Amino acid sequence: MASVTYDHVVKRYTADLTVVKDFNVEIKDKEFMVLVGPSGCGKSTALRMLAGLETITEGQIRIGDRVVNNVAAKDRDIAMVFQSYALYPHMSVYDNMAFPLQMKKLPKAEIEKRVNNASRILGLDNFLQRKPRALSGGQRQRVALGRAIVRDPQVFLLDEPLSNLDAKLRGQTRIELQKLHNDLETTFIYVTHDQVEAMTMGDRIAIMNAGILQQVGTPDDIYDHPANLFVAGFIGTPTMSFVPVTLQNGTAKASGFEVKLPKHVESAKGTLGFRPEAVTDKPSEVATLDMKVDVVERLGSDQFLYGQVGSDTITARVDPRLKVEVGDQVKLGLDTRSLHLFDAETELALL
Amino acid sequence: MSVMAQERIEAPAWSARWLADRLGGVALHVAVIGLTIAWMVPTLGLFVSSFRHLTDISNTGWWTALSPPFNFTVENYSKVLAQNNLGTSFLNSIMITIPATIIPAALAAFAAYAFSWMKFWGRDILFLALVGLLAVPLQLTFIPVLKMFNSVGLSGTFLGIWLAHTGYGLPFAIYLLANFFRSLPTDLFESAEMDGASTLTVFFRIVLPLSVPAIASLVIFQFLWIWNDFLVALIYLGGTPPVAPMTVTVANLVNSLGSGYHLLTAAAFLSMIVPLIVFFSLQRFFVRGILAGSVKG
Numbered sequence: 001m002a003s004v005t006y007d008h009v010v011k012r013y014t015a016d017l018t019v020v021k022d023f024n025v026e027i028k029d030k031e032f033m034v035l036v037g038p039s040g041c042g043k044s045t046a047l048r049m050l051a052g053l054e055t056i057t058e059g060q061i062r063i064g065d066r067v068v069n070n071v072a073a074k075d076r077d078i079a080m081v082f083q084s085y086a087l088y089p090h091m092s093v094y095d096n097m098a099f100p101l102q103m104k105k106l107p108k109a110e111i112e113k114r115v116n117n118a119s120r121i122l123g124l125d126n127f128l129q130r131k132p133r134a135l136s137g138g139q140r141q142r143v144a145l146g147r148a149i150v151r152d153p154q155v156f157l158l159d160e161p162l163s164n165l166d167a168k169l170r171g172q173t174r175i176e177l178q179k180l181h182n183d184l185e186t187t188f189i190y191v192t193h194d195q196v197e198a199m200t201m202g203d204r205i206a207i208m209n210a211g212i213l214q215q216v217g218t219p220d221d222i223y224d225h226p227a228n229l230f231v232a233g234f235i236g237t238p239t240m241s242f243v244p245v246t247l248q249n250g251t252a253k254a255s256g257f258e259v260k261l262p263k264h265v266e267s268a269k270g271t272l273g274f275r276p277e278a279v280t281d282k283p284s285e286v287a288t289l290d291m292k293v294d295v296v297e298r299l300g301s302d303q304f305l306y307g308q309v310g311s312d313t314i315t316a317r318v319d320p321r322l323k324v325e326v327g328d329q330v331k332l333g334l335d336t337r338s339l340h341l342f343d344a345e346t347e348l349a350l351l
Numbered sequence: 352m353s354v355m356a357q358e359r360i361e362a363p364a365w366s367a368r369w370l371a372d373r374l375g376g377v378a379l380h381v382a383v384i385g386l387t388i389a390w391m392v393p394t395l396g397l398f399v400s401s402f403r404h405l406t407d408i409s410n411t412g413w414w415t416a417l418s419p420p421f422n423f424t425v426e427n428y429s430k431v432l433a434q435n436n437l438g439t440s441f442l443n444s445i446m447i448t449i450p451a452t453i454i455p456a457a458l459a460a461f462a463a464y465a466f467s468w469m470k471f472w473g474r475d476i477l478f479l480a481l482v483g484l485l486a487v488p489l490q491l492t493f494i495p496v497l498k499m500f501n502s503v504g505l506s507g508t509f510l511g512i513w514l515a516h517t518g519y520g521l522p523f524a525i526y527l528l529a530n531f532f533r534s535l536p537t538d539l540f541e542s543a544e545m546d547g548a549s550t551l552t553v554f555f556r557i558v559l560p561l562s563v564p565a566i567a568s569l570v571i572f573q574f575l576w577i578w579n580d581f582l583v584a585l586i587y588l589g590g591t592p593p594v595a596p597m598t599v600t601v602a603n604l605v606n607s608l609g610s611g612y613h614l615l616t617a618a619a620f621l622s623m624i625v626p627l628i629v630f631f632s633l634q635r636f637f638v639r640g641i642l643a644g645s646v647k648g
Binding site for chain 2: 053079080082083085089090103104151
């Protein structure tokens with residue numbers, strides 16, 4: 001149980017290949033922190049530097065108060081669950097989980113106690129003598145978790161642990177992981193490219209892009225107040241609609257509509273952003289959008305419309321009972337309380 | 352293979368496509384069986400000849416013995432076995448082959464592990480040099496190595512020939528094993544590292560158990576090569592009965608005029624027994640070992 005601090009951490013492979021740039025995050029004790037970003041954004045590298053599998057080019061990583069830059073992976077008191085699970089194929093489930101404890105030279109009785117405890121938590125009791133190849137994907141994933149649990153580490157690292165599971169199992173395991181986090185009361189650091197996993201599981205989320213940390217915050221905070229255009233576009237499905245606008249006297253003018261901004265902004269041009277749920281079939285006194293519908297997506301509980309307003313592409317969430325056909329012209333109301341405006345140059349949030 | 356078989360669309364009987372499929376299958380089988388037979392004919396001939404009288408061998412082809420009147424004898428075998436140095440040379444062969452198989456296989460496993468999973472200066476160049484050694488003809492090394500052996504008193508000793516076979520076998524052995532080790536997933540090594548396993552522990556507890564097929568196929572290759580080796584043994588051990596292996600003794604049965612040919616056939620067949628036992632008992636690994644690394648899982 002410990003906090004983890006990234007202090008101006010840089011990972012550089014060659015002079016012009018820097019995959020993690022000036023990374024600063026403080027992960028609190030017992031926190032579930034999710035590192036999320038598109039593939040190749042440096043999130044895995046950030047995790048692997050903490051694990052001790054990659055060297056740290058610049059800066060410091062601290063676990064608790066201890067600087068671990070030059071501490072061997074095995075001495076950092078952390079456990080990692082790999083995307084591929086990395087189970088030892090020739091060992092039984094029991095031996096897979098006992099292996100890290102045998103390496104620590106713990107007494108046999110203690111090893112047995114810990115492995116049995118972990119297998120009970122994960123429901124692996126009946127599979128202890130099986131080899132990994134005789135297990136399903138979900139069971140293998142649990143063995144990988146078990147191998148981490150038995151070590152009773154200060155920090156759990158999980159590198160895309162759900163990406164090899166099918167959609168249904170992924171949903172279940174997401175919930176199980178959260179329960180596990182509550183039971184173990186340990187710091188979890190979880191890497192994923194899936195923003196749904198990030199939103200649902202993280203106490204806080206750190207979003208990365210191109211090696212640079214974009215924003216750290218609670219899921220609500222990030223959803224409601226994205227710091228820049230990238231974060232706004234990355235979090236949320238369907239994606240936020242972005243419309244280029246010109247600004248004049250507190251009014252944003254797009255190709256097909258205009259809307260009064262709630263606050264004065266010192267800028268002449270920008271990108272207006274609003275989430276699908278801000279565009280509904282409820283009429284609005286402030287701004288009405290005339291949309292020509294291109295695609296209709298019915299999900300049962302929701303109905304999403306994708307279409308053109310002026311020359312801009314916009315997504316709307318409307319009542320699922322509303323009958324809309326492709327090619328229809330619909331009138332939609334824009335809820336101006338949740339508008340986002342981003343600077344045209346810096347892409348930073350202005351509202 | 353099974354997937355491909357399932358995907359093939361069944362053509363109706365006697366259509367052109369069906370006929371082509373059938374004929375293709377027949378041609379494939381004819382070719383494979385034909386090649387196998389062609390390959391086996393000399394061995395079969397040797398086997399038949401080993402049961403024929405000297406006069407028959409020198410007058411008619413071995414295939415004539417396959418039709419009546421049958422005129423077989425075990426005299427060749429009893430004569431060969433009665434030669435008192437055949438037992439000694441059988442033991443010699445074992446004395447040479449087993450250590451000369453185990454030593455290079457063990458060394459190669461360590462070396463291949465280092466080449467595939469440890470970072471050290473000049474690793475790639477060393478590996479390249481090693482692969483380059485595969486191209487050096489054996490005969491090129493005889494004189495310098497023999498001179499060296501003579502000066503340190505290793506020629507004519509078993510230790511000398513173990514070292515020689517180790518040297519000749521290592522480049523291929525390391526190459527084969529390094530390629531296999533490299534195909535093991537990186538995550539396993541990283542996971543073991545985080546679990547606190549040392550380099551040696553990883554080698555003994557993870558790499559070796561996962562590499563049994565590759566190591567078994569290497570052992571079979573090396574065993575067969577050394578058991579059947581004539582030249583290296585003759586050069587470094589000499590042909591004297593106390594140290595000569597089977598191959599050398601068998602060759603000595605025939606003198607330059609060709610008499611003793613009937614004994615040669617029986618002796619050659621006797622010397623084949625051990626490799627056949629090794630091959631058939633380990634062939635399960637052999638097949639898997641050749642495929643090793645090409646297909647995961």
